[in-house]
Amino acid sequence: MTNGGLALAALCIPFAGIALVLLARRKPDLREAATFATAAMLFFVVVSLAPAVLAGERPSATLFEMLPGLQVALVVEPLGWLFAAVASTLWVVSTAYSIGYLRGNGEENQTRFFVCFAGAIGAAIGIAFAGNLLTLFLFYELLTLVTYPLVTHHGTDEARRAGRVYLGVLLGTSVVFLLPAIIATWVLAGTLDFRTGGILGGRVDATAAAILLALFMFGIGKAALMPFHRWLPAAMVAPTPVSALLHAVAVVKAGVFCVVKVIVYVFGTDALAALGGAGWLTAVAAFTLVAASAVALRADNLKRRLAYSTVSQLAYVTMAASLLTPAAIMGAALHLVAHAFGKITLFFAAGSIYTAAHKTEVSQLDGIGRAMPWTMGAFAIGALSMIGLPPLAGFVSKWFILTGAMATRDWLAVGALAASTLLNAAYFLPIVWRAFFLPAPERDGHGHEAPAPMVIAQALTAAACVALFLFPGLAIAFARALIGG
């Protein structure tokens, strides 16, 4: 199969998985085996594309003409490969976790869950490999819609209300800001293809560029730039595997992925710098970064704290991209990977705690580390990676972002990074401290670990956080390929 064919196969595999899951809906074990097989196959297909992409090839496939002159087309470039690799790797891990979680908690509608999950991964692959803005938009909206049943999985009034916020913010921003930005780009540039160096350079003046950039950045609601971040904490009403894979990885990473993609391939970093840069975006991202950390500091609900931590960490990526320097762009790409592994570990741990001990609040976690050492150990590793300490993945990406910020003497960005590191420590370390050093309340004598699949999943992702620090070569190579180095 050609590499273009492989890219197409990667897109089709999750959707084929939906069919398999539906066919096997009456036999849960077979159904889960189908999800596993699909996820593993996707992983191998994505990995098999790596050498070609690193060698400078851009595997591409054209599906059909959606609008006159505009194809639904796939092109695999380094950033897209990174995103697809993260999503497909973690799909395998989180499938194991989901099975443990859904069965451990006796959740209903498990078939619908796995169908929508596969659909969400398919949409994420579509976003990752999108060859132009129209294809990107198609899968972006699909991702919103297919995750809606997951967010509202429990069908309660609370879930329905959260679903309204989720859909309202994500569809609203994409229709009111992102869509006109895309159509205006089409009208102005005559193409929507992603090209190295951008497609808008020389076709717009500084004012139009600034307006377009604002429309794009606020239109990509999945990147959760304030004030359009409310959907993310609302989505926490979903079962934890959904929060873990989708609201720590696929959906939010799709958001910041689009941000980087638009800045690098639609505007072009040099062209955007020549048009007056994106200073305001740095400021908005810096504000989001610090403000979200401050909210996280005060949240007692564990998932809510993690959600605001995500908002803050997403702003790292947006801020890094807005700096427009090569090192910062690399940092943005690396942070996309580092944060994915760290945050999914934290969510996995939160879900394990809920499944094994039925606890959701930070203040209930006293001494839980002794009953659940694996879970809280993984949590600690994830937390340290969030703070950005060596020897963990978060350190690598933060290093590059800081280098980029220093290179442009952008002290606002440097200051925001420093402040947020402290805040990160302030809201994560007390949890670890509580879990391991405070005595457990008397009545909780019967603590035990979470089911084995869940423990294995979080151990794997925590190990990956370490591995990405020790062997960052591959990820850095892709990030360097992104900036054309």
Add this chain to the structure above:
Amino acid sequence: MPAEHFPVLLAVVPLVAAPLIVVARSGFLGWAIAFAVAAATAAMSASLLARVTVEGTISYAIGSWPPPWGIEYRVDAANALVALLVSAMALVAMPYARRSVTAEIGQERQYLFYALLMLCLSGLLGIALTGDAFNLFVFLEISSLATYVLIALGRDRRALTAAYQYLILGTTGATLYIIGVGMLYLATGTLNFADMAARLDGVADTRPLVVGLAFITAGIGLKLALFPLHAWLPNAYTYAPSVVSAFLAATATKVSLYVLMRVYFSVFGADAVFRDLPIGPVLAVLSVAALFVASAAAIVQKDLKRLLAFSSVGQIGYITLGISLGSATGLAAAMAHVVNHGITKGALFLLAGAMALRLGGTGFDRLAGLGRTMPVAAFAFVLGGLSLIGVPGTAGFASKWALVAAAMGAGQWWIVAAVLLSSLLAVAYVWRFVECAYFREPPAGAPSPGEAPWEMTAPALAMTAAVVALGLHATPVLDAATRAAAALMGAGR
């Protein structure tokens, strides 16, 4: 069959079929004849559209009397497309009609239903294909009279008042139209559209002609449910039999929209209407009002068919908004939305009819828990709803894209904003259905209904599939719409 007679046969075949059905006096025979006629008209329309795409405009002189003395049927890329929409919708509705009509209309009156449906089809096709202003009026009346009776056949007694209301307003509309045509005739001495266009060239802004245009705008505005002349539509669509709602929603207002386009762009010309007269801004303001007021009204309805009806008034606003831009791209966007919205609304009303069959009505109370009791119909309805919103991958997205691009090209930024903001209202009314179908429990004690019979589900699903297919691959419709716009603007100029 001699292909050169297709233009007139399209109107004549269903017209002749109607008395045949009455003579047959059998519901089944009536259905069979109507089915055959619908298939024949669809085939003829498709063949005509293919021909005009290759050969350009076809002129057909009735009885070989040459125009402008005789009545001319003039087929181009615009009305061939409209004729195809009308006849294809009739064809899709026929397999569906058998079960639906049996459930909703008494056995002894069914043959009359099919006869009237044929008259209505004949009228709509006649309006689309004729090139003569008075002949258009005749077919307008044929289709309207048939429509009044069809609506009155609805199961609910309120169908009678709905039909009466439409009778009054529809007749007013037709009267205004014929007064306008009378003025044009006095000024130009001709009823042939192409001939009229030639004579109007350069003198269109004289007083009698402007008054005539105003009368026609108001008259056709009533028929196409231009806000605020839409009062008849919600009741008519809500209480009509299911098949009629679907057929009318997909075709009747669309044919009237085509007439407005023909008069504006072919007869008077874009310059006379949009440069010399303030019709553009007036139409734009009314359209934007429709987008917001009608869509907001849709959100609070208690009945699904009524919700769809108000949504139609709003969606027609997108089409008139495209017309109001007065440009080729705007007109093409309007034409694309005529097709895309026709298909979408047809699919949605067919699905609503399937629900009505199983649940005895489409009030939201009955629809609770539909996602579990009729999963296929509910999911298809959501897909159709996404097209009303304009989500990419559905037909509604393509026309919205074209409309926004056209408005940007014209520098009309407030129209861009209105189009995009109003689609959020569509999210709200579509999500009323979603939350009702998927978050509420089925009413206690109600029998678990199951899906509608396949004769009804299959056509509805076929149209839903078309909505998605034409969203993922919208080029054929958009290209056809661009050709239609070119034909409308070029004809007679």
